[in-house]
Amino acid sequence: MRRDKDYSIQRQMQDDLIKAYCKACDGAWTMQEACSKAVKMPAPRFYVSPKTAYLMISPMVKGDFEKVDLCIPSKRRMYYELFEVVTRLSEKRDFIGKSLWYIVKFAVAQPASEFFVKPHALYAIRQNMKKGRIEDDGRQGRHENKGIRKKKK
Numbered sequence: 001m002r003r004d005k006d007y008s009i010q011r012q013m014q015d016d017l018i019k020a021y022c023k024a025c026d027g028a029w030t031m032q033e034a035c036s037k038a039v040k041m042p043a044p045r046f047y048v049s050p051k052t053a054y055l056m057i058s059p060m061v062k063g064d065f066e067k068v069d070l071c072i073p074s075k076r077r078m079y080y081e082l083f084e085v086v087t088r089l090s091e092k093r094d095f096i097g098k099s100l101w102y103i104v105k106f107a108v109a110q111p112a113s114e115f116f117v118k119p120h121a122l123y124a125i126r127q128n129m130k131k132g133r134i135e136d137d138g139r140q141g142r143h144e145n146k147g148i149r150k151k152k153k
Helices: 008-023 033-040 050-060 075-091 099-107 119-130
Strands: none
Touching: 008 033, 008 119, 033 119, 050 075, 050 099, 075 099
């Protein structure tokens, strides 16, 4: 995990991905199929900090797409979609004349068409929750003692 990534946004994405996974499990034959379906489901927001989004969107507003085009495909799609949201918001009456920084803070909170992560990321989250590396705070029961035999004294 990168240091500049906002932990609360990361945690929210994990929670929302698990909820999407639970919905995707209905009708899925395998865990891989459920993970693939879940990451393509609509997401409640863009999982990027306003600062990072601003640093990527600002050059795009000026017509420079080079930085975004160097991103991996899922991040590139996310920033292009976020750029469309920023453009749409900037045309609304409440945002006319506002700074890009102000608009981006609202844009990242808008719903996104997908989670913009690979299915393997969701699989890793599930595995880390099962192993107790990620606290689930009641999202699913911890699996501390399942399958572990205690040594006899």
